[in-house]
Amino acid sequence: MNRHHLYLLSGALTAIALLVFAYKVFVLHFPLAPDTTSDSWELEVRAAFRAYSRPVKLSMYIPRSNTQYALIDENFISRGYGFSAKNVDGNRRVTWSTRKAGGEQVLYYRAVVRRIGSSYPVLPAKSERPKPAGYEGAHRAAADTLIADIRAHSADVDSFVTELIKRLDNPGKDENASLLLGRNPDMERRMDVAVDVLAEAGIVARVVHGLRLQELQRDLHPVAWLEVVDKGVWRPYNVASATAGLPDDYMRWWHGDVPLVELKGARQLKTRLAVRLIKESGLSSAAMRGKLVTPGLVDFSLLSLPIETQAVYQVLLLVPLGAFLLVVLRNVVGVKTFGTFMPVLIALAFRETQLLWGILLFALVVGLGLAVRFYLDQLKLLLVPRLASVLTVVVLLMALISVVSFKLGIERGLSVALFPMIIMTMTIERMSIVWEERGAGEAIEQGVGSLAVAAAAYLVMSVEELRHLAFVFPELLLILLSATLLLGRYSGYRLTELVRFRALTRD
Amino acid sequence: MLQRIRKLREAGVMGINRRNADYTLPYNPRRLYPLVDDKLQTKRLALQAGMAVPELYGVIAHEYEVKRLGETLQPHHSFVIKPAHGSGGNGIVVVTGRMRQMYRKAGGTLIDAEELAYHVSNTLSGLYSLGGYPDQAIVEYRVQFDPVFEAISYQGVPDIRIIVFLGVPVMAMVRLPTRASEGKANLHQGAIGVGVDIATGRTLGAVWGNETVDEHPDTGNPVNEVEVPGWGELLHLAARCCELTGLGYQGVDIVLDRELGPLILEINARPGLNIQIANRTGLLHRLRAVERHHRELDSVAARIAFARARFAYAP
Numbered sequence: 107m108n109r110h111h112l113y114l115l116s117g118a119l120t121a122i123a124l125l126v127f128a129y130k131v132f133v134l135h136f137p138l139a140p141d142t143t144s145d146s147w148e149l150e151v152r153a154a155f156r157a158y159s160r161p162v163k164l165s166m167y168i169p170r171s172n173t174q175y176a177l178i179d180e181n182f183i184s185r186g187y188g189f190s191a192k193n194v195d196g197n198r199r200v201t202w203s204t205r206k207a208g209g210e211q212v213l214y215y216r217a218v219v220r221r222i223g224s225s226y227p228v229l230p231a232k233s234e235r236p237k238p239a240g241y242e243g244a245h246r247a248a249a250d251t252l253i254a255d256i257r258a259h260s261a262d263v264d265s266f267v268t269e270l271i272k273r274l275d276n277p278g279k280d281e282n283a284s285l286l287l288g289r290n291p292d293m294e295r296r297m298d299v300a301v302d303v304l305a306e307a308g309i310v311a312r313v314v315h316g317l318r319l320q321e322l323q324r325d326l327h328p329v330a331w332l333e334v335v336d337k338g339v340w341r342p343y344n345v346a347s348a349t350a351g352l353p354d355d356y357m358r359w360w361h362g363d364v365p366l367v368e369l370k371g372a373r374q375l376k377t378r379l380a381v382r383l384i385k386e387s388g389l390s391s392a393a394m395r396g397k398l399v400t401p402g403l404v405d406f407s408l409l410s411l412p413i414e415t416q417a418v419y420q421v422l423l424l425v426p427l428g429a430f431l432l433v434v435l436r437n438v439v440g441v442k443t444f445g446t447f448m449p450v451l452i453a454l455a456f457r458e459t460q461l462l463w464g465i466l467l468f469a470l471v472v473g474l475g476l477a478v479r480f481y482l483d484q485l486k487l488l489l490v491p492r493l494a495s496v497l498t499v500v501v502l503l504m505a506l507i508s509v510v511s512f513k514l515g516i517e518r519g520l521s522v523a524l525f526p527m528i529i530m531t532m533t534i535e536r537m538s539i540v541w542e543e544r545g546a547g548e549a550i551e552q553g554v555g556s557l558a559v560a561a562a563a564y565l566v567m568s569v570e571e572l573r574h575l576a577f578v579f580p581e582l583l584l585i586l587l588s589a590t591l592l593l594g595r596y597s598g599y600r601l602t603e604l605v606r607f608r609a610l611t612r613d
Numbered sequence: 614m615l616q617r618i619r620k621l622r623e624a625g626v627m628g629i630n631r632r633n634a635d636y637t638l639p640y641n642p643r644r645l646y647p648l649v650d651d652k653l654q655t656k657r658l659a660l661q662a663g664m665a666v667p668e669l670y671g672v673i674a675h676e677y678e679v680k681r682l683g684e685t686l687q688p689h690h691s692f693v694i695k696p697a698h699g700s701g702g703n704g705i706v707v708v709t710g711r712m713r714q715m716y717r718k719a720g721g722t723l724i725d726a727e728e729l730a731y732h733v734s735n736t737l738s739g740l741y742s743l744g745g746y747p748d749q750a751i752v753e754y755r756v757q758f759d760p761v762f763e764a765i766s767y768q769g770v771p772d773i774r775i776i777v778f779l780g781v782p783v784m785a786m787v788r789l790p791t792r793a794s795e796g797k798a799n800l801h802q803g804a805i806g807v808g809v810d811i812a813t814g815r816t817l818g819a820v821w822g823n824e825t826v827d828e829h830p831d832t833g834n835p836v837n838e839v840e841v842p843g844w845g846e847l848l849h850l851a852a853r854c855c856e857l858t859g860l861g862y863q864g865v866d867i868v869l870d871r872e873l874g875p876l877i878l879e880i881n882a883r884p885g886l887n888i889q890i891a892n893r894t895g896l897l898h899r900l901r902a903v904e905r906h907h908r909e910l911d912s913v914a915a916r917i918a919f920a921r922a923r924f925a926y927a928p
Binding site for chain 1: 614617618620621624626628629630631633634635700703735738739740746801802820823824825889890893894895
């Protein structure tokens with residue numbers, strides 16, 4: 107056999123991996139362990155749209171430094187667009203424009219911000235009169251009654267605003283508030299009414315938009331709150347929780363009624379926001395060092411990708427780890443599982459559902475699916491229609507579990523939607539075939555085996571250190587690959603075979 | 614644990630990894646698998662080579678042929694209908710005789726022509742085939758079992774499995790149906806496997822599940838010291854299967870007919886490993902001996918002589 111070939115290949119792969127790894131650790135000083143002490147975030151706005159060979163203009167609000175968050179670095183990525191940034195009414199706004207663009211267009215804004223203060227930024231306000239809301243008729247009367255009523259219950263601007271927000275939060279109790287809010291009192295409407303009523307009461311207020319800075323978040327939505335002038339500065343009020351002040355992970359971005367991105371001359375605008383905590387404070391300086399020493403190595407590394415894609419790879423790079431564990435458990439230990447990579451995919455779903463809930467939900471869906479599959483068996487259906495029927499049932503079951511658990515107030519039940527339904531369907535099909543051909547014991551043994559492997563893969567994949575190593579040093583996966591190749595020629599006993607052939611070990 | 618591994622090594626016990634990595638992967642090219650997965654192809658190959666198989670009465674490959682089922686069955690008093698790609702003995706109907714317009718099945722129950730046609734139709738649509746793919750139905754001679762295993766089997770079809778490596782029979786067992794296996798001869802369905810001495814054709818002890826036993830679990834009769842009739846002919850038949858399929862490592866399943874002698878039933882490209890427990894010894898030493906010497910063995914007779922001399926049972 108080509109054993110030498112195999113050894114040579116794995117040896118070469120390991121050597122390459124170790125060389126690159128050593129270079130990154132000892133020369134570029136990439137950190138070996140994750141560091142969570144830094145207070146910097148990387149923000150990214152991605153605006154994609156379709157242009158039709160006409161002039162295009164895209165305007166976007168961008169954050170500005172304040173006493174809480176400082177902008178350290180920002181980048182505008184827009185090929186073939188002219189752009190200008192200016193301050194409009196206290197906001198920073200950048201405008202990209204081009205005479206002619208066609209097809210899919212993507213513009214990026216990236217920034218690094220660092221937290222420098224723990225309390226809401228100090229923003230001095232000009233002393234001015236609020237713009238009247240222009241209430242008439244019944245609305246005017248309602249607004250006046252509401253203001254008079256709240257005045258009677260408050261002492262100063264702060265307590266006035268808090269009381270107003272509380273009433274708007276619970277409009278059922280106050281008919282004046284409910285009249286002003288109208289039929290659809292969503293968060294946006296509540297904020298607009300609050301601004302109007304405050305204006306009627308002679309208090310200046312405005313709607314502010316910002317982000318919650320979390321560890322790693324893709325497809326983030328901006329959040330909005332209220333700013334009210336009190337004693338010459340703007341103070342924040344959280345309308346969503348009806349309280350004064352804001353947690354300090356809220357970063358102020360822009361104020362006003364205009365959305366984050368505005369597009370003229372093109373269509374199908376899709377805006378996506380992503381944010382990532384920059385844990386690797388050592389890492390970014392290492393990457394900088396790498397850029398100076400060997401430009402290629404860092405430019406072609408995962409750290410150069412958009413944050414959104416980086417987040418995807420943080421997960422993807424763990425999959426080979428799970429697959430390796432699966433190889434060991436199947437070929438060296440001899441655990442029986444359904445499907446080759448089903449446990450790894452289930453383990454990925456566990457990341458969202460958490461382990462115990464994941465196992466519970468999995469067992470529930472597969473158990474119910476099996477019952478339906480056994481019923482369908484009596485109808486003697488052909489393979490493909492049968493699989494399609496089971497798939498339909500699995501989707502319905504998942505929906506049902508989500509609805510029922512939501513009604514029962516079990517939020518975790520919703521995450522059942524994250525299970526890969528095709529894999530679930532195939533699992534049910536295989537399990538029922540094994541059940542029929544080899545008996546219930548064997549089927550349950552393999553089912554439990556699959557779950558155990560999935561749980562083990564999940565536990566390994568959630569080790570923070572391994573995640574860090576795989577992401578910062580993806581070349582280490584080559585070592586994993588060579589180990590897997592070697593295991594591909596492992597012809598020794600499986601641990602379970604020691605039990606299976608025990609009759610032959612007796613004297 | 615290490616001691617257990619050492620003992621298994623000494624006994625030459627082969628695990629799944631070794632079978633796959635060192636035997637089935639290198640010696641059984643994937644392109645040859647269809648020859649053994651399709652029983653019809655196996656049968657045709659064997660017939661071309663002039664080897665004994667249950668006689669083929671007819672093949673039903675298309676739905677429109679189901680109407681002519683009666684004509685195909687007309688000349689035969691008893692017969693077997695089975696799927697070409699079946700597994701684990703599913704979908705096999707054994708007809709032992711007729712009563713007016715009805716057919717009598719092996720258990721004694723009667724079945725009319727319409728029910729039989731429905732069964733064939735189901736077979737064609739892939740109900741019994743691996744993976745549910747469309748299949749063909751084979752009508753063939755019903756084997757009149759040699760009474761030699763009557764005392765130690767419970768209904769069903771006892772057969773003889775011989776592992777053939779590079780044309781040399783290396784290990785054999787008789788597979789006996791039990792009540793638990795519902796008449797089927799597959800070990801994982803609960804049948805017992807009785808080791809057979811390659812040199813003499815005498816049965817040894819048995820395996821049931823993963824445990825060694827010495828009596829048939831249903832009849833209570835001892836399974837050892839039964840002599841398989843025509844053992845030399847059986848070995849000869851099995852050894853020739855190497856040229857037949859081209860597979861280096863295979864399990865040949867043979868049934869014994871009262872009048873026609875040994876007939877090849879089917880061939881397996883990934884034969885199971887519990888045959889080692891039935892024979893109380895491992896396969897590896899024998900396989901390695903064959904690897905060392907097979908170039909010198911230039912005829913079927915030489916291969917069988919080699920097997921009988923080297924692989925005799927040594928208590």
